[in-house]
Every structure is written in C-alpha cells, then in structure tokens.
Amino acid sequence: xxxxxxxxxxxxxxEAASLELGCNYSYGGTVNLFWYVQYxxxxxxxxxxxxxxxxxxxxxxxxxxxxxxxxxSFNLRKPSVQWSDTAEYFCAVNDYKLSFGAGTTVxxxx
Amino acid sequence: xxxxTQNPRYLITVTGKKLTVTCSQNMxxxxxxWYRQDPGLGLRQIYYSMNVEVTxxxxxxxxxxVSRKEKRxxxxxxxxxxxxxxxxxxxxxxxxxxxTQYFGPGTRLTVL
Numbered sequence: 698x699x700x701x702x703x704x705x706x707x708x709x710x711x712e713a714a715s716l717e718l719g720c721n722y723s724y725g726g727t728v729n730l731f732w733y734v735q736y737x738x739x740x741x742x743x744x745x746x747x748x749x750x751x752x753x754x755x756x757x758x759x760x761x762x763x764x765x766x767x768x769x770s771f772n773l774r775k776p777s778v779q780w781s782d783t784a785e786y787f788c789a790v791n792d793y794k795l796s797f798g799a800g801t802t803v804x805x806x807x
Numbered sequence: 808x809x810x811x812t813q814n815p816r817y818l819i820t821v822t823g824k825k826l827t828v829t830c831s832q833n834m835x836x837x838x839x840x841w842y843r844q845d846p847g848l849g850l851r852q853i854y855y856s857m858n859v860e861v862t863x864x865x866x867x868x869x870x871x872x873v874s875r876k877e878k879r880x881x882x883x884x885x886x887x888x889x890x891x892x893x894x895x896x897x898x899x900x901x902x903x904x905x906x907t908q909y910f911g912p913g914t915r916l917t918v919l
Binding site: 701740791 | 866906908
C-alpha cells in the first residue's frame with residue numbers, strides 16, 4: 698500500500714492568508730487522489746479528487762489541488778482562507794486500497 | 808438523504824467487556840470499511856468488505872471482528888476491548904465505480 702506524507706502537522710494563519718498543504722505519496726502507477734476535510738466534531742467530507750485529466754482540480758469552498766506526477770505530489774491550496782476553514786485536512790491515495798496521510802490541523806485566526 | 812450512520816456516537820467501557828459498533832448505509836454500496844483515527848497517525852483501515860459475506864483485514868485488524876450479512880450493515884465487534892483500542896472510529900462506504908468513500912459521523916470509544 699502507498700505511504701502518504703503530509704508535510705505539516707499544524708498550520709496557523711490569519712484570515713485572508715493563502716494556504717498550501719503538501720502531500721506526497723510513495724510510488725507511481727495509476728492512482729486516484731483525494732483531499733478530505735474534517736471540521737471540529739464532524740465526520741470526514743470530500744473536498745476534491747483527482748482521477749485523470751487536468752492536473753489542476755477544483756473542489757468545494759474555493760479549494761484546489763495540483764497533481765504533479767513527476768513529484769508524486771498532490772498539494773492543496775486556497776488563495777484566501779476564512780475562519781470557517783479551521784479543520785483537519787487529510788490527503789488520501791488509492792491504488793488498490795485507500796491510504797491516508799497523518800493529517801494537517803489548520804487553525805485560522807480571525 | 809444518502810448517509811452512513813454509526814451507533815453509538817460515544818462509548819465508555821471497561822477492559823474485556825464485549826461491544827459492537829453498528830454501521831449502516833442507505834446508498835446500496837457494495838464496499839464498506841472501518842477505520843480508526845489516532846492523533847498523528849491519520850486514519851488506518853481495520854477491516855473492509857467488498858460485498859455481502861466477503862470481508863478482509865486492513866492494516867490494523869488485531870482485536871477486531873466484523874461481519875457482513877446484509878449489504879447495508881457492517882458492524883464492528885470488539886470481543887475483549889483493551890485500552891489501546893481507545894480511539895475514534897469511522898465507518899465508510901463506497902461504490903467501486905466512483906472510488907469515493909462516504910464516511911459516517913464517527914464513534915469515540917474509550918476503554919478504561
């Protein structure tokens with residue numbers, strides 16, 4: 698199974714700042730890529746996914762992610778965060794099974 | 808409304824007392840899975856099921872059992888819980904063709 702690395706454990710930023718969360722997986726081949734978000738006290742929700750095609754994918758709530766095959770990366774971005782983006786974010790990779798990263802906690806200060 | 812439900816949402820129990828966490832989905836998904844979430848470790852798969860009567864071990868199956876007698880239900884059984892099974896548990900379901908998993912609300916289990 699894939700090993701999924703998320704570069705940051707905890708990110709703290711102010712409203713309107715830009716956000717980028719790194720995600721790398723361990724080996725190539727055909728993979729499907731996901732970012733999930735978990736708001737405080739809630740279950741995981743799908744933010745966006747990449748299966749094929751345009752490597753820049755747009756998700757809900759203004760998030761986007763870029764798949765760079767040569768770097769085995771799938772980084773998540775948002776140009777201007779809001780307080781309501783405070784959550785834990787998980788990258789996940791599916792080749793024959795779904796493997797999750799350890800998660801990044803994002804705290805947005807008003 | 809399409810959803811995955813889990814019960815109970817919170818449970819405090821003692822070592823060795825058998826318990827079952829139920830999971831049900833109303834989307835007619837064939838694939839279901841259980842995860843545990845621990846700080847710094849993300850989600851780790853416990854067991855999964857490709858269809859009725861078909862189950863298999865995930866990454867951390869020790870101490871857990873599952874069954875899949877009906878398509879919609881996938882209960883997680885802890886025959887003799889131990890403190891290291893204190894965790895947040897998520898059930899998920901997926902239609903293989905979409906490759907996207909839908910998660911339940913989670914069950915926070917504390918084993919004393």
